[in-house]
Amino acid sequence: MTKPFNPAIRDFLDGRIWLRMHTPFTSEEIDALIDAGHIQIIKGIESKPSFLNQKRHLCNRCENEDSSRFTTFHCAKCEGPCTYCRQCLKMGRVSSCTELIVWNGEKPQYPTNHTIAWQGTLTPYQQKASDELTDSQNKRVSHLIYAVCGSGKTEILFPPIHKLLTEGKRVCIAAPRVDVILELEPRLRSAFPNTKIEAVYGGSKPTMEASQLVLATTHQLYRFLHAFDAVFVDEADAFPYKADATLQKAVKKAVKPGSPVHYVTATPSDKLLSEMKKTGVVSIINRRYHGHPLPIPKFIPLWNYEKQIRKGKLPRKLIDWTKQRLANKEPFLIFFHHIGLMEEAEPLFQLIDPRIRSVHAAHPDRKEHVQALRNKELPGLLTTTILERGITIPNVQVAVIGAEQQIFDKGALIQIGGRVGRSADYPTGDFILFHNGITYAMDEAKTEIDKLNKGGVRT
Amino acid sequence: MNCLLCEQRLASIPSWKSLLAVEKTSLICENCSKSFERVDIKEEGDVIDQITSIYTYNGAMREYLHQYKFLQDVALAGVFANELRSELARKDAIVVPIPMHPQKKIERTFAHVEEMLASARIPFKDLLIKTNTEVMGEKTREERLSMRNLFAIKPGSTIHNTTYILVDDIYTTGTTLRHAASVLKEAGAKRVEAITLIRAEK
Ligand SMILES: [Zn+2]
Ligand SMILES: [Zn+2]
Numbered sequence: 001m002t003k004p005f006n007p008a009i010r011d012f013l014d015g016r017i018w019l020r021m022h023t024p025f026t027s028e029e030i031d032a033l034i035d036a037g038h039i040q041i042i043k044g045i046e047s048k049p050s051f052l053n054q055k056r057h058l059c060n061r062c063e064n065e066d067s068s069r070f071t072t073f074h075c076a077k078c079e080g081p082c083t084y085c086r087q088c089l090k091m092g093r094v095s096s097c098t099e100l101i102v103w104n105g106e107k108p109q110y111p112t113n114h115t116i117a118w119q120g121t122l123t124p125y126q127q128k129a130s131d132e133l134t135d136s137q138n139k140r141v142s143h144l145i146y147a148v149c150g151s152g153k154t155e156i157l158f159p160p161i162h163k164l165l166t167e168g169k170r171v172c173i174a175a176p177r178v179d180v181i182l183e184l185e186p187r188l189r190s191a192f193p194n195t196k197i198e199a200v201y202g203g204s205k206p207t208m209e210a211s212q213l214v215l216a217t218t219h220q221l222y223r224f225l226h227a228f229d230a231v232f233v234d235e236a237d238a239f240p241y242k243a244d245a246t247l248q249k250a251v252k253k254a255v256k257p258g259s260p261v262h263y264v265t266a267t268p269s270d271k272l273l274s275e276m277k278k279t280g281v282v283s284i285i286n287r288r289y290h291g292h293p294l295p296i297p298k299f300i301p302l303w304n305y306e307k308q309i310r311k312g313k314l315p316r317k318l319i320d321w322t323k324q325r326l327a328n329k330e331p332f333l334i335f336f337h338h339i340g341l342m343e344e345a346e347p348l349f350q351l352i353d354p355r356i357r358s359v360h361a362a363h364p365d366r367k368e369h370v371q372a373l374r375n376k377e378l379p380g381l382l383t384t385t386i387l388e389r390g391i392t393i394p395n396v397q398v399a400v401i402g403a404e405q406q407i408f409d410k411g412a413l414i415q416i417g418g419r420v421g422r423s424a425d426y427p428t429g430d431f432i433l434f435h436n437g438i439t440y441a442m443d444e445a446k447t448e449i450d451k452l453n454k455g456g457v458r459t
Numbered sequence: 460m461n462c463l464l465c466e467q468r469l470a471s472i473p474s475w476k477s478l479l480a481v482e483k484t485s486l487i488c489e490n491c492s493k494s495f496e497r498v499d500i501k502e503e504g505d506v507i508d509q510i511t512s513i514y515t516y517n518g519a520m521r522e523y524l525h526q527y528k529f530l531q532d533v534a535l536a537g538v539f540a541n542e543l544r545s546e547l548a549r550k551d552a553i554v555v556p557i558p559m560h561p562q563k564k565i566e567r568t569f570a571h572v573e574e575m576l577a578s579a580r581i582p583f584k585d586l587l588i589k590t591n592t593e594v595m596g597e598k599t600r601e602e603r604l605s606m607r608n609l610f611a612i613k614p615g616s617t618i619h620n621t622t623y624i625l626v627d628d629i630y631t632t633g634t635t636l637r638h639a640a641s642v643l644k645e646a647g648a649k650r651v652e653a654i655t656l657i658r659a660e661k
């Protein structure tokens with residue numbers, strides 16, 4: 001007979017890898033469960049000797065192995081050289097003398113009774129992709145949903161997620177950006193009203209219950225281990241995920257061994273596409289749910305725009321475009337490649353309309369400004385690429401200033417254009433690329449959109 | 460190498476100063492450097508003969524201190540190495556860091572002021588010990604002023620009739636530094652100056 005324990009500890013720790021000293025429980029409770037063998041201790045950093053007295057380190061939380069992301073110092077606690085991981089530092093430092101814990105006891109049982117309250121119907125394209133995804137999940141094979149912006153890709157996930165939940169399985173939807181998680185959360189809560197759902201992102205408060213459906217930024221998956229029967233990665237081509245090997249590892253360690261990782265994106269990288277064709281299954285949707293074509297980008301030269309803005313002068317073409325949107329009462333987004341330039345342009349735009357605001361990743365009022373644009377309290381926003389995806393505003397018109405800049409690669413441009421014409425009531429709109437020279441990325445984006453509209457896809 | 464604060468790639472062109480080892484190569488990018496605001500205060504006083512503060516306590520600095528001290532990112536100890544060195548290296552004096560209570564140091568795993576000096580390669584002497592664990596911020600001004608001295612001379616150390624420079628990360632009310640300075644002076648120091656990285660608003 002094992003001693004009874006606080007089930008909240010099991011529910012919290014199941015599938016997580018956590019700092020021993022930073023749980024929301026008392027250290028006595030944790031210590032007792034360690035003694036009873038229900039909680040296992042894992043060393044924070046694994047260090048192995050390598051050549052020339054150098055050491056190779058591995059962080060057992062984020063699985064980072066990049067030597068430039070470790071720092072070694074003389075530690076006053078363990079009284080010797082101590083190495084810590086800078087990759088996952090913001091989640092509480094993991095060093096050589098830090099202990100991580102995982103739940104090693106009896107697993108919690110997840111309920112099998114779940115309602116799906118979503119009232120819509122899937123188009124035949126969506127239905128087909130959804131069925132194919134369910135089939136892959138049954139076979140435990142990875143699946144890629146390659147679906148154009150505005151094809152309703154979240155809804156495609158509802159039936160397979162519902163099926164997993166009713167089997168008592170645990171599911172995660174992960175996205176590189178917190179904005180995407182914040183947009184998904186209310187939609188999933190209303191689609192699955194009886195399911196324990198938890199949204200996990202930097203600054204979110206952990207719930208003490210066994211959440212069966214977890215929405216998480218890919219960063220937060222550093223703190224999960226063998227937790228899920230399936231992970232769906234939304235916007236798998238977005239920064240920082242696509243450029244960060246540790247985030248890709250984090251997703252793979254968050255699923256249970258042998259369980260699949262699925263991907264959903266409008267702009268898969270060539271690497272992901274070819275990998276999935278080799279080892280998984282790909283479903284393609286090149287139609288928006290309302291059946292209208294994707295907006296084609298229009299290239300408009302805006303020579304020396306940067307110099308002019310820095311001198312306090314907004315180019316005429318920009319003023320005219322903005323005034324036209326205001327006159328038509330159409331909400332608009334104007335994308336910039338650089339925060340500094342955007343902030344210099346902001347007061348110039350405010351001369352046209354004082355309500356125009358700007359947002360970027362670290363902007364304190366970012367959420368509020370986007371909401372105000374939705375509520376039509378603001379006529380338009382200047383933004384960095386932070387709003388390139390995951391945002392739906394009916395009748396929004398889009399312009400990019402400096403489309404030739406490196407940050408606007410093909411994927412980013414297609415995503416930005418994907419904001420336009422999403423609703424059935426307003427299926428078209430402006431998608432302007434103001435530029436100081438046409439780049440390959442701009443041409444490629446236009447070619448791919450043309451091809452998708454003609455029913456073709458990239459192969 | 461990447462900027463220690465924002466992870467942008469650092470331009471790899473070393474300056475002539477870093478080549479001649481006059482200056483440590485910067486650990487942060489130009490953008491992050493620009494986000495810190497110089498204040499360059501120099502004040503004369505009686506307990507502390509001269510006090511110098513280098514930066515204001517703006518948002519970027521608050522974030523830096525949070526990451527360095529609270530998130531325990533020891534790698535950030537060297538971010539202001541050049542600035543501290545240009546204030547300290549040329550002086551013919553004994554540098555004394557404001558100490559941490561031993562228990563607190565074990566909790567943080569490092570002494571933040573000493574690490575800053577060490578990574579700027581500024582020689583220093585541990586001459587003071589902390590006699591009291593209570594946190595300054597929890598006290599009213601009256602309580603703080605009436606407290607007996609926070610520091611004592613480390614047993615076995617001798618204080619000479621020369622100049623000492625106290626170093627701390629942040630100057631708020633000055634109480635900490637005044638206590639440390641008066642202990643040094645009572646023990647025979649001729650002159651006590653102080654340098655803090657940051658000057659906070661009172
Ligand atoms: Zn790590
Ligand atoms: Zn240690």
Ligand SMILES: [Zn+2]
Binds near residue numbers: 462488489490491492
């Ligand atoms: Zn930087």
